[in-house]
Amino acid sequence: MTPKPNSAKKEPSSGKRPGSGTRLEKISDLSRKELKERARKFSGKFSVGDGDGFELKKYRTDPDIDLGPEDKPLMQQTLKTGVAALAELQDKLYAHDRWSLLLIFQAMDAAGKDGAIKHVMSGINPQGCQVTSFKAPNPEELDHDYLWRCQKQLPERGRIGIFNRSYYEEVLVVRVHENILHAQKLPENLVTKDIWKDRYKDIRNFEKYLYHNGTKVIKFFLNVSKEEQKKRFIERIDNPDKNWKFSSADAKERSFWKDYMKAYEEMIRETSTKESPWYVVPADNKSFARIVIVSAVIDALVGMKLSYPEVTDDKLAELQEIKKALLSEKH
Numbered sequence: 001m002t003p004k005p006n007s008a009k010k011e012p013s014s015g016k017r018p019g020s021g022t023r024l025e026k027i028s029d030l031s032r033k034e035l036k037e038r039a040r041k042f043s044g045k046f047s048v049g050d051g052d053g054f055e056l057k058k059y060r061t062d063p064d065i066d067l068g069p070e071d072k073p074l075m076q077q078t079l080k081t082g083v084a085a086l087a088e089l090q091d092k093l094y095a096h097d098r099w100s101l102l103l104i105f106q107a108m109d110a111a112g113k114d115g116a117i118k119h120v121m122s123g124i125n126p127q128g129c130q131v132t133s134f135k136a137p138n139p140e141e142l143d144h145d146y147l148w149r150c151q152k153q154l155p156e157r158g159r160i161g162i163f164n165r166s167y168y169e170e171v172l173v174v175r176v177h178e179n180i181l182h183a184q185k186l187p188e189n190l191v192t193k194d195i196w197k198d199r200y201k202d203i204r205n206f207e208k209y210l211y212h213n214g215t216k217v218i219k220f221f222l223n224v225s226k227e228e229q230k231k232r233f234i235e236r237i238d239n240p241d242k243n244w245k246f247s248s249a250d251a252k253e254r255s256f257w258k259d260y261m262k263a264y265e266e267m268i269r270e271t272s273t274k275e276s277p278w279y280v281v282p283a284d285n286k287s288f289a290r291i292v293i294v295s296a297v298i299d300a301l302v303g304m305k306l307s308y309p310e311v312t313d314d315k316l317a318e319l320q321e322i323k324k325a326l327l328s329e330k331h
Ligand code: ATP
Pocket: 109, 110, 114, 133, 134, 135, 136, 137, 164, 165, 166, 169, 170, 173, 174, 180, 245
């Protein structure tokens, strides 16, 4: 793999582009410990910890290194190492039983949310992890505030929760299609021009509240290009095994691309915080996106300074006694 020469992709207007200079070789042959350290640096390039002045156009949808078919084994190996490191950390998270981690995935259709969740979490113990997919709210959900249905699915201490879409739809699809907002049965005098600002603030405060109570929230926007989405839609239409994944609604939402990008940009600007950053993940290359995500999850877990509960001397002595008794059993 070679660094990409002047890519045809849009250049950032200023500053260093996230991902620039990244070489995958550097995170492939590492020990788990080194990987954890390197993961921080790698994922950091894509994280938005302070949303002030955030501009989506400064973030690429493709990795800025050429990744050909010959790089596939290396990518797979890197992901495998990351997944194994993640599994170890999850075990510690569970044993430590203080923190929980909530991963939120948001993206346009066919950006690869499902595949990313499947691959990144492939080494995770299912007992310590729960995935929830949020679709359009049902009548019961519409009878409550919009966080209600999400709150019920928050991860317990020691566990990882994954939201495949989330309360962020409330400032995305609901913003792009205001008729959805009007169907939400809110008191009319609360639906003002400030409603989006209010929602950003409520979400920021909600995530702050969760953090203060031991739930760390990190958010992934899978940043796919409009061209790549088109390619994936056509693949879904051409491949009978993928037909089920495509709906005419997906094509309809595509026609609102610009509105969605504006909504995503403002959402990231308004809801990125140090404790709950957004990661703007280049998603045109699925394997690369998965490596970025696994790195970010490792980074979040490493930051929790997890440890296995300490075993007291008394407990150790007791264990030795039990072992002795087991070994001296006659049959
Ligand atoms: P995939 O298409 O890959 O199976 P998906 O996440 O797109 O996964 P769908 O069932 O196609 O799943 O879509 C869910 C739909 O529900 C999306 O169009 C999303 O915008 C919509 N949705 C989610 N939350 C809300 C909400 N709060 N209000 C309105 N629509 C919502």
